[in-house]
Amino acid sequence: MIQASIITIGDELLIGQVIVAVGDNWQNIWNALNEEAESAEIILITGGLGPTADDITKPLLCEYFGGKLIVDPGALANVKDIFERVLKRPMIERNLKQAEVPDTSTVIQNKRGTAPGMWFEKNGRIFVSMPGVPYEMKGMMTDEVIPRLKTRFSLPVILHRTLLVAGIGESFIAEHIQLFESALPEWIRLAYLPNYGMVRLRLTASGNQKEKLERDLDEQFDQLRVLVAEWLVIDEDLSMQQVIGNILVEKDQTLSTAESCTGGYIAHLLTSVPGSSRYYQGGVVSYSNNVKENILRVNHEILSSSGAVSEATVLKMVSGALDVFKTDYGIATSGIMGPGGGTAEKPVGTVWVAVGNAQKIIARQFYFRFDRQRNIELTSTFGLNLLRKFILTGAV
Amino acid sequence: MIQASIITIGDELLIGQVIVAVGDNWQNIWNALNEEAESAEIILITGGLGPTADDITKPLLCEYFGGKLIVDPGALANVKDIFERVLKRPMIERNLKQAEVPDTSTVIQNKRGTAPGMWFEKNGRIFVSMPGVPYEMKGMMTDEVIPRLKTRFSLPVILHRTLLVAGIGESFIAEHIQLFESALPEWIRLAYLPNYGMVRLRLTASGNQKEKLERDLDEQFDQLRVLVAEWLVIDEDLSMQQVIGNILVEKDQTLSTAESCTGGYIAHLLTSVPGSSRYYQGGVVSYSNNVKENILRVNHEILSSSGAVSEATVLKMVSGALDVFKTDYGIATSGIMGPGGGTAEKPVGTVWVAVGNAQKIIARQFYFRFDRQRNIELTSTFGLNLLRKFILTGAV
Numbered sequence: 124m125i126q127a128s129i130i131t132i133g134d135e136l137l138i139g140q141v142i143v144a145v146g147d148n149w150q151n152i153w154n155a156l157n158e159e160a161e162s163a164e165i166i167l168i169t170g171g172l173g174p175t176a177d178d179i180t181k182p183l184l185c186e187y188f189g190g191k192l193i194v195d196p197g198a199l200a201n202v203k204d205i206f207e208r209v210l211k212r213p214m215i216e217r218n219l220k221q222a223e224v225p226d227t228s229t230v231i232q233n234k235r236g237t238a239p240g241m242w243f244e245k246n247g248r249i250f251v252s253m254p255g256v257p258y259e260m261k262g263m264m265t266d267e268v269i270p271r272l273k274t275r276f277s278l279p280v281i282l283h284r285t286l287l288v289a290g291i292g293e294s295f296i297a298e299h300i301q302l303f304e305s306a307l308p309e310w311i312r313l314a315y316l317p318n319y320g321m322v323r324l325r326l327t328a329s330g331n332q333k334e335k336l337e338r339d340l341d342e343q344f345d346q347l348r349v350l351v352a353e354w355l356v357i358d359e360d361l362s363m364q365q366v367i368g369n370i371l372v373e374k375d376q377t378l379s380t381a382e383s384c385t386g387g388y389i390a391h392l393l394t395s396v397p398g399s400s401r402y403y404q405g406g407v408v409s410y411s412n413n414v415k416e417n418i419l420r421v422n423h424e425i426l427s428s429s430g431a432v433s434e435a436t437v438l439k440m441v442s443g444a445l446d447v448f449k450t451d452y453g454i455a456t457s458g459i460m461g462p463g464g465g466t467a468e469k470p471v472g473t474v475w476v477a478v479g480n481a482q483k484i485i486a487r488q489f490y491f492r493f494d495r496q497r498n499i500e501l502t503s504t505f506g507l508n509l510l511r512k513f514i515l516t517g518a519v
Numbered sequence: 520m521i522q523a524s525i526i527t528i529g530d531e532l533l534i535g536q537v538i539v540a541v542g543d544n545w546q547n548i549w550n551a552l553n554e555e556a557e558s559a560e561i562i563l564i565t566g567g568l569g570p571t572a573d574d575i576t577k578p579l580l581c582e583y584f585g586g587k588l589i590v591d592p593g594a595l596a597n598v599k600d601i602f603e604r605v606l607k608r609p610m611i612e613r614n615l616k617q618a619e620v621p622d623t624s625t626v627i628q629n630k631r632g633t634a635p636g637m638w639f640e641k642n643g644r645i646f647v648s649m650p651g652v653p654y655e656m657k658g659m660m661t662d663e664v665i666p667r668l669k670t671r672f673s674l675p676v677i678l679h680r681t682l683l684v685a686g687i688g689e690s691f692i693a694e695h696i697q698l699f700e701s702a703l704p705e706w707i708r709l710a711y712l713p714n715y716g717m718v719r720l721r722l723t724a725s726g727n728q729k730e731k732l733e734r735d736l737d738e739q740f741d742q743l744r745v746l747v748a749e750w751l752v753i754d755e756d757l758s759m760q761q762v763i764g765n766i767l768v769e770k771d772q773t774l775s776t777a778e779s780c781t782g783g784y785i786a787h788l789l790t791s792v793p794g795s796s797r798y799y800q801g802g803v804v805s806y807s808n809n810v811k812e813n814i815l816r817v818n819h820e821i822l823s824s825s826g827a828v829s830e831a832t833v834l835k836m837v838s839g840a841l842d843v844f845k846t847d848y849g850i851a852t853s854g855i856m857g858p859g860g861g862t863a864e865k866p867v868g869t870v871w872v873a874v875g876n877a878q879k880i881i882a883r884q885f886y887f888r889f890d891r892q893r894n895i896e897l898t899s900t901f902g903l904n905l906l907r908k909f910i911l912t913g914a915v
Contacts, residue, residue: 129564129565143526147528166525169525293570386795397891406806414844463793463794
């Protein structure tokens with residue numbers, strides 16, 4: 124049997140931790156526990172706690188730390204409550220087993236699911252076993268595990284400041300802030316977190332004196348903000364759609380969408396923000412030309428002469444959306460996302476986006492060269508950035 | 520400094536590999552290379568090849584494997600081509616550095632980005648360094664790395680068969696197929712891959728005799744398919760929206776959407792399938808009541824007496840969508856996704872979904888208990904499953 128290992132490198136992924144991923148294999152999990160405990164004081168274990176037979180973590184932990192499996196009354200009450208009150212269906216024997224824990228563990232109750240967390244200590248090391256479902260694991264980590272760890276260790280201070288830039292590539296940003304970056308003190312690091320036409324720049328300061336670190340970090344962050352002002356979307360860790368939402372709430376104005384090639388993805392991004400109903404009225408996914416004509420009132424002549432993927436069409440789609448939804452601003456997209464549908468004149472990746480209001484509508488053309496999913500995401504974030512600029516300045 | 524390790528457990532994640540994640544730290548990367556080469560024949564390295572100063576992988580590989588950095592003509596031509604033809608902007612010095620590789624490596628050209636892959640051999644181990652961008656890495660892995668590895672190793676045969684079930688929880692499925700699972704031969708394993716109200720069941724056979732494995736796997740898969748028939752969506756590795764698309768193409772029928780609480784996410788799922796314009800005409804994101812009234816023709820009295828989140832409203836939203844879009848089928852959603860907006864009578868997580876055609880429209884109520892994003896995703900997949908059943912059987 125050939126053995127392969129994967130090493131993933133990058134501060135974007137993590138800052139100083141080691142992650143080991145193992146399959147549901149007794150010996151591999153056992154070895155991972157032994158090996159990690161050699162170098163780490165804290166070993167966080169996720170996954171392998173589900174009710175199905177492929178999950179062997181709990182019996183293994185029982186043997187690794189000694190002791191025997193017992194039913195925890197708190198965990199049992201939680202499992203019963205979730206079935207009675209939330210799932211509203213009868214429990215089966217297998218679900219009851221979720222409440223079993225090794226009697227050598229301290230139980231951490233799971234507010235979001237049936238599998239309890241378990242805290243073990245052995246040879247001066249702390250081991251915490253958590254469910255693998257990300258939603259449950261993150262909640263347990265934030266609510267229970269980190270507060271308990273803080274009482275046991277005097278942890279170093281780690282501070283982050285993040286800003287978002289758009290319309291400039293990672294390498295150009297790096298070139299532009301080269302001197303700033305090389306002059307950073309050694310206790311402050313810069314990470315580039317690129318994602319779909321945007322780059323998040325994160326400064327991380329670590330040390331022991333919180334006040335001094337905060338001062339240093341603020342000073343560097345202010346410099347960085349000035350350096351990237353031309354492309355700056357926001358100097359906080361917010362998404363493009365949150366930024367647009369905040370601006371519209373501030374201005375007490377409204378927005379609608381008319382999407383062809385993005386197929387509802389811009390609407391989804393906007394409505395993923397809690398409270399978006401304050402400014403987002405609604406949208407049309409005009410996937411067929413009939414919908415473009417009948418709901419958005421794009422003239423039949425435009426569609427037949429210029430085609431659905433054209434400047435004339437997206438301009439009309441915005442004015443149609445403004446009429447139909449009676450909003451202050453509108454955004455429209457039309458393009459060829461692939462893999463099929465391209466022509467010599469309009470190859471896959473050709474996209475038109477328009478943004479505007481009752482006074483002015485502006486269109487821009489883009490070319491993307493990725494797979495369908497990525498072309499949709501890029502069109503959406505580039506489009507939202509045009510919209511943000513238009514709302515702020517009346518231009519793009 | 521306290522050191523923490525993370526161990527993630529689960530066959531869902533991987534089958535037999537070990538993954539080590541390290542930050543952009545010279546010593547940690549160096550140690551990971553040494554340690555993984557002790558047990559693995561193949562070491563795959565991803566990330567750390569970007570043009571920014573936080574990327575130290577290439578100089579490190581140069582020192583680790585000996586040799587010096589030289590410009591690879593093929594990689595240089597690729598970088599130039601991407602800037603001239605695709606990005607249409609001037610290159611800077613930093614971009615040229617992307618074409619540098621250690622002269623001890625065999626270069627693997629990157630068809631999807633600027634950073635080339637590098638293949639090294641040392642002490643009988645193969646090391647492959649690939650870019651961290653998932654789109655680029657997956658393409659390079661599939662097109663270049665796996666074919667080259669196949670010529671060097673006689674790899675075992677690994678076969679998968681996957682089916683998708685919906686409307687039943689992981690633990691109930693496990694209970695239901697307990698005898699089947701425990702009677703599986705040791706060379707066939709079953710994995711549960713739960714995701715948003717659906718569970719993917721994957722049988723994996725591994726060994727050396729391909730024909731025998733295929734026969735064994737087919738036999739077991741046939742048994743499994745019969746056992747889960749009641750909840751079976753499809754006996755292939757397809758998504759719910761692909762399944763619905765295939766059915767509609769087969770029937771030559773059309774679909775429209777009227778989304779309130781899912782805010783365009785159902786439209787996005789449907790249009791993420793290539794060729795979906797054949798059956799998906801379009802949709803309305805009716806986030807405000809005005810849009811429900813003016814475009815979908817939901818009576819004002821219904822909205823004021825029953826409320827937007829009600830059976831009466833989603834029934835009318837479907838008939839409105841059928842009228843406006845002139846499609847064979849329609850689906851509508853309305854609910855309270857949270858975190859705000861709940862009341863004692865209609866708490867956060869209350870959702871109504873309706874599906875139907877000109878003859879019949881059926882509504883169902885759900886309660887979800889997660890965060891906004893997960894409630895949106897669950898409403899969308901539960902709704903699409905109702906739609907699938909309705910199209911197939913006229914009932915849900």
